[in-house]
Amino acid sequence: MFSQDALYGFTESLSWLRSMSDKLNAEVVEQVNNTQELVMKNNFMKESNEYLLKKCLEESRISDVASWRWVLDDLAKRLEDSIDALKHESDALRVVVHRIDYEINAATSYVAKPGALSPMIDHVEEAIMQELAFLREEKRNFERMIIQVNKQIAGLEKTKKRIVDDAFNKYQAMSVDEACCHNDHKFVNIENNKTKKPKKAARVQLSITAQAYGTRVDSALRRRLHSNVIKLQDLDWQREEAIRDFQSMENELTTTEKSVLDTMDRQKTVQDRLAERTLRPFGEHTSDGVNRQLRNELGKLRQFIKELRTNIQIIISLQNHLRGAIAHIDCNAEDIAQVVKIDQERLRARLGDETGTNVNATNTASLPQPRHDSSERRMEYPLDAIKEEDENDLF
Incomplete structure (x- = not known):
């Protein structure tokens, strides 16, 4: 009986557990x-x-911020135009004050000074005094106007600065709102997973990037090398042209100095002839125009010598400038040649070959010896030969 009760209890407990x-x-x-x-x-x-x-951001906030930003930008432009107009007005007022000062100085100088006829003062003197007082009063008024305009300019500049700062803040706020609009939280985890690349892929990407940088550097080196070679050729040509000009001026100098010496010899001859005719005895003087012609020729010769010497000084200055230009060209060519050499060595080292672009750097030739320079100049008018008239032909 006990065992049956125990079995029944077990069945009830199992049912309860199941339930x-x-x-x-x-x-x-x-x-x-x-x-x-x-x-x-x-x-x-x-x-x-x-x-x-x-x-909300797209329809309301961004549009409102953009509208306010546009309004502030337009207001800043209008303020800038107003400031420019006020500055122009201030300059015009200063010009007017300057002219009034000129009028006042002119009215108070020399014999026009008011009160110069004191105590004899008539209606003219009174009018002059009234005009001077009017000018001084207008000058004070314009100076006060200049001060007011400057104050307005300062106030407008402060207002413009605040508006520009506010517009910049609006622009930053709009940028943040646009970034929030375009931000998508669904793909955050996916993007984070994408950043976890294998080391092998990272090494491949690094190799590609390094190759791209190397190609860019090689291209830049080649471009600079080519540009410097062209510059060297241009400097070489300029130096040759400058040396050619210097030599032509040297030849010009020789010819001009010879012309000066010939002209001085001719001047001495004319002076001797004039002195010989002037120092004759009183009875041997002739009444012809030879003396006058000799004096005219002597004056022309002196003027021609003076012009030649002026040209000599001009060509001396030109040769000095050419000498300095040649020295400057040599310095630049030497610097560029050093850069070309360095670029060639870099290209050889980067490409790993011994063949490179050989550039013949310009050799700095020695300058001609400095000397006093001048230019050849022919006389613009001919000098006629003066012949003495026979005294017997006059009678």
Whole structure:
């Protein structure tokens, strides 16, 4: 009997456990369903909030900020135009004050000074005094106007600065709002996963990047080398032209100095002839125009010698400038040649070959010896030969 009761109790306990297990399973399923429902609601609320935020930002905030920014930019431009106009007005007022000062100085100088006829003062003197007082009063008025305009300019500049700062803040706020609109939180984890690349892929990417940088550097080196070679050729040509000009001026100098010596010899001859005719005895003087012609020729010769010496000084200055230009060209060519040599060595080292672009650097030739320079100049008018008239032909 005891064993049967125990068996019956065991059956009832098992049924109770089964019922409790089923009940707990049902509660667990219900709880899981509720949890999933909450998760779905949370996701839906999150997406709704993001959609509403983006819509609010796009439709309301960004448009309002952009409108205010446009208004502030337009206002800043208008203030800039006003400031420019006021500055122009201030300059015009200063010009007017300067002219009034000139009028006052002119009215108070020399014989026009008011009160010069004191005590004989008539209506003219009174009018002059009234005019001077009027000018001084107008000068004070214009000076006060200049001060007021400057104050207005300072105030407008402060206002413009505040408006520009506010517009910049609006621009930053609009940039932040646009970034928030374009930000998508769904792919954050995916993007984070994408950043986790294998080491092998990172090494490949690094190799590609290094190769790109190396190609860029090689291209820049080749471009600079080619440009410097062209510059060296140009400097060589300029130096040759300068040396050619210097030599032509040297030849010009020799010819001009010879012309000066010939002209001085001719001047001495004319002076001797004039002195010989002047120092004749009184009875041997002739009444012809030879003396006058000799004096005219002597004056022309002196003027011609003076012009030649002036040209000599001019060509000396030109040769000095040419000498300095040649020295400057040599210095630049030497610097560029050093850069070309360095670039060639870098290219050889980077490409790993011994063949490189050989550039013949310009050799700095020695300058001609400095000397006094001058230019050849022919007389612009001919000098006629003066012949003495026979005294017997005059009678």
